Amino acid sequence: MSSENKHHNNHHHHDNHHDNNHHNKKNKNVVFLGNPNVGKSALINAMSNSKIKVGNWPGVTVDKLEANFTYKGCELLFTDLPGTYNFTNEHEAKITSEILLKGEYDLIVNVVDGTNLERNLNVTLLARELQKPMVLALNFDDDIVKSGLVIDTNKLERYLQMPVFRTSAKKQTGLNSLLDYIVEHDFSDHVDYNIYYDTDIDACVGEILDILKDDKIPEPSYGLKFLAYRLFEKEPHYTELIPENTLVKINQTINNAKFTLQESSASLLKNRRYDQIDNVLKHIVDKKGVSRYLATKKIDRIVLNKWLGLPILFLFTIYFLSLIFNVSAPFIDWIDGFINVYLNHHIGNLIANMPDWFQAMILDGLLAGVGGVLVFAPLMYFIYLLMGILEESGIMARIAFLLDRVMRFFGLNGKAFISMIIGFGCTVPAIASTRTLGSLRARKATSIMLNFVSCGARLPVYALFCAAFFSRQAGLVVASLYILGILVALIAALIVKKFGFFNDLEEDENFTIELPPYRIPEGKTLFKNVNNKLKGFFKRVITVIMVVLFAIWALSYFPNGKQEDSYLVKVTNFVQPVFKPTGFGESSEAIAALPTAIVAKEAVVGTIQTLSSVEVDDTVDSSQYTITGQLFDLLNATKEGVINIIPTNFLSLFEANTSDVDEGTLNAASHIFNGDDAKLKAYSYLVFILLLTPCAVAIATVRKEFGNKFMIQTIIITLLVPYITSTLIYQIGHLIFY
Numbered sequence: 001m002s003s004e005n006k007h008h009n010n011h012h013h014h015d016n017h018h019d020n021n022h023h024n025k026k027n028k029n030v031v032f033l034g035n036p037n038v039g040k041s042a043l044i045n046a047m048s049n050s051k052i053k054v055g056n057w058p059g060v061t062v063d064k065l066e067a068n069f070t071y072k073g074c075e076l077l078f079t080d081l082p083g084t085y086n087f088t089n090e091h092e093a094k095i096t097s098e099i100l101l102k103g104e105y106d107l108i109v110n111v112v113d114g115t116n117l118e119r120n121l122n123v124t125l126l127a128r129e130l131q132k133p134m135v136l137a138l139n140f141d142d143d144i145v146k147s148g149l150v151i152d153t154n155k156l157e158r159y160l161q162m163p164v165f166r167t168s169a170k171k172q173t174g175l176n177s178l179l180d181y182i183v184e185h186d187f188s189d190h191v192d193y194n195i196y197y198d199t200d201i202d203a204c205v206g207e208i209l210d211i212l213k214d215d216k217i218p219e220p221s222y223g224l225k226f227l228a229y230r231l232f233e234k235e236p237h238y239t240e241l242i243p244e245n246t247l248v249k250i251n252q253t254i255n256n257a258k259f260t261l262q263e264s265s266a267s268l269l270k271n272r273r274y275d276q277i278d279n280v281l282k283h284i285v286d287k288k289g290v291s292r293y294l295a296t297k298k299i300d301r302i303v304l305n306k307w308l309g310l311p312i313l314f315l316f317t318i319y320f321l322s323l324i325f326n327v328s329a330p331f332i333d334w335i336d337g338f339i340n341v342y343l344n345h346h347i348g349n350l351i352a353n354m355p356d357w358f359q360a361m362i363l364d365g366l367l368a369g370v371g372g373v374l375v376f377a378p379l380m381y382f383i384y385l386l387m388g389i390l391e392e393s394g395i396m397a398r399i400a401f402l403l404d405r406v407m408r409f410f411g412l413n414g415k416a417f418i419s420m421i422i423g424f425g426c427t428v429p430a431i432a433s434t435r436t437l438g439s440l441r442a443r444k445a446t447s448i449m450l451n452f453v454s455c456g457a458r459l460p461v462y463a464l465f466c467a468a469f470f471s472r473q474a475g476l477v478v479a480s481l482y483i484l485g486i487l488v489a490l491i492a493a494l495i496v497k498k499f500g501f502f503n504d505l506e507e508d509e510n511f512t513i514e515l516p517p518y519r520i521p522e523g524k525t526l527f528k529n530v531n532n533k534l535k536g537f538f539k540r541v542i543t544v545i546m547v548v549l550f551a552i553w554a555l556s557y558f559p560n561g562k563q564e565d566s567y568l569v570k571v572t573n574f575v576q577p578v579f580k581p582t583g584f585g586e587s588s589e590a591i592a593a594l595p596t597a598i599v600a601k602e603a604v605v606g607t608i609q610t611l612s613s614v615e616v617d618d619t620v621d622s623s624q625y626t627i628t629g630q631l632f633d634l635l636n637a638t639k640e641g642v643i644n645i646i647p648t649n650f651l652s653l654f655e656a657n658t659s660d661v662d663e664g665t666l667n668a669a670s671h672i673f674n675g676d677d678a679k680l681k682a683y684s685y686l687v688f689i690l691l692l693t694p695c696a697v698a699i700a701t702v703r704k705e706f707g708n709k710f711m712i713q714t715i716i717i718t719l720l721v722p723y724i725t726s727t728l729i730y731q732i733g734h735l736i737f738y
């Protein structure tokens with residue numbers, strides 16, 4: 001980092017009045033502004049050690065997020081904002097504009113992608129009109145250097161009249177210079193940038209400014225100058241604020257101006273800005289000998305090809321899913337052994353002298369139930385890991401691009417599919433991500449679809465039942481569930497479109513997505529993120545799920561310790577007839593697990609384990625009781641997991657080898673459905689779990705985003721749809737196969 005450290009901020013006139021090193025404020029409020037996907041969140045994370053979500057597609061951050069920390073004795077409040085291209089009051093730009101216009105901050109850090117200044121500087125020029133203290137963070141410095149791009153930072157500083165810092169959130173460079181600058185300077189409220197677009201335009205805006213002053217229009221938080229520019233552009237949100245007679249004068253001024261208005265004044269100004277940026281960049285950026293993102297272009301030529309795109313995506317998805325199962329399977333086996341053989345044995349010995357109910361509670365309630373869910377931690381880990389790779393690599397944005405055409409048929413656009421992909425990980429952030437969709441119509445439609453997208457927490461349920469009922473066809477079953485989920489989601493979207501639900505809400509916008517370059521995900525960020533999510537899973541298991549499982553266990557144990565006579569069976573017997581058409585009504589375990597599924601989908605697994613009497617296999621190798629034996633098994637599991645990354649042949653792609661497991665837990669589920677049609681019942685049950693109301697947290701998110709009424713609608717839909725679908729599958733399946 002060179003010149004910017006020595007930079008003396010002589011453009012800011014407040015520096016003429018203050019000796020900034022002596023009486024600077026002890027707390028500072030900094031907002032981060034910039035286009036989407038320029039690394040605002042990544043920069044804040046790197047500087048403040050926060051964990052804001054980062055991803056390689058536009059529109060990751062959808063809400064105002066704050067990071068609080070102390071640097072060199074100065075308390076800093078960094079506000080991360082959704083990326084934006086403008087300051088309108090529409091959709092995703094709204095949150096950002098509101099905060100920027102309110103002006104309750106000391107400094108704007110405008111983050112730009114240094115490899116894409118042509119597009120990024122537009123927001124810089126716009127924000128400059130606010131006349132607030134501002135610095136430019138020229139991010140992606142690592143990419144700039146790598147691609148051989150030469151940027152004259154000094155000239156850029158002179159042109160923008162603000163300090164420029166070269167930063168790289170990835171390589172963590174330039175961060176301290178920026179932080180030092182922030183803590184070492186006093187920022188006044190107001191800065192006088194000399195704004196110049198075009199002699200005629202500027203003169204006209206000057207006249208508008210005079211009219212505003214003459215008519216004593218009170219100065220808004222964003223300043224009269226900014227207002228004058230917006231009025232020049234005739235932006236409705238601002239013209240609304242101006243009294244009629246003043247507005248008449250202003251419009252007269254615009255009409256009388258020297259330039260001929262072939263285009264609207266708004267697009268005139270926009271084009272001037274872009275022209276100016278282009279002109280300036282000619283002197284600032286040297287692109288000689290640089291072929292940026294050649295690899296990205298080459299890859300995109302193939303994968304975004306009209307004919308090849310979708311088939312490649314299909315194969316990729318299959319491989320992706322199989323990878324999650326095949327790589328995690330050996331680890332699941334291992335944890336299964338560890339909990340149900342090793343821990344069961346040792347804890348059993350430890351509490352052998354305790355009362356029966358206590359032993360039952362610990363071994364059947366706690367260990368079988370909670371352990372039964374924890375067994376699937378590797379599955380969760382790998383889906384989070386692969387989702388992280390998808391998000392960081394730039395693949396996500398491509399999938400949205402590819403499926404744009406498909407989604408249009410369903411009345412949505414490609415961005416809705418980004419929410420769906422996030423939904424394969426977890427429904428909660430997926431619902432929040434619909435904010436980037438803009439119109440409330442699209443958001444609600446997508447939110448309904450998300451209920452049917454198979455989230456990561458459903459995977460353990462599939463894995464358990466596949467091991468118990470579908471050993472050979474496991475892969476097919478899981479794939480079919482995913483596809484069914486997507487189909488139901490699309491049908492829901494079609495119904496929403498056909499019947500014009502939510503159509504009265506707002507117009508849809510056109511879909512544009514800026515395709516980011518492919519990037520190899522950075523290991524540290526990736527694993528930090530995945531570990532975080534896994535922590536969330538553990539927390540869920542040892543809090544909510546544990547409580548639910550204790551309740552289930554208690555209901556099944558009391559009054560007399562026999563499950564057949566328990567309160568639980570009494571209740572499930574009572575509701576059984578309702579579920580008769582779906583095929584799984586006869587199993588009280590299956591029915592008892594349904595309410596727990598609404599609390600958290602993984603709880604189904606725990607419930608089944610708690611309620612099924614687990615018989616540990618007699619043929620356990622005694623070495624499994626020792627810790628060295630366990631470590632040895634873990635080593636083997638790791639070896640197997642690594643081997644499974646490479647598919648040996650196409651068929652093995654989906655052979656979820658949970659079928660190899662015959663001891664303990666995984667087998668317990670096989671007793672809950674009986675008869676010739678046990679498989680069909682199990683499948684009908686899986687479909688029910690797939691389509692059932694998502695977990696409590698997701699429902700709470702729906703309420704937060706869309707209100708009570710829509711939440712209740714969602715619940716009703718997600719109770720009816722699984723009931724109808726499972727019934728159809730069971731009844732039709734029966735006609736065909738039995």
Ligand SMILES: Nc1nc2c(ncn2[C@@H]2O[C@H](COP(=O)(O)OP(=O)(O)OP(=O)(O)O)[C@@H](O)[C@H]2O)c(=O)[nH]1
Nearest residue numbers: 037038039040041042055059060061083140168169
């Ligand atoms: N190579 C490199 N990658 C970076 C840098 N900064 C951010 N990234 C990557 O760029 C992508 C976007 O980063 P984010 O922090 O999510 O971007 P954002 O500006 O917050 O985006 P929105 O929230 O969508 O507005 C991620 O994949 C980051 O890992 C950088 O300095 N160098």
Ligand SMILES: [Mg+2]
Nearest residue numbers: 040041060061
């Ligand atoms: Mg962000």
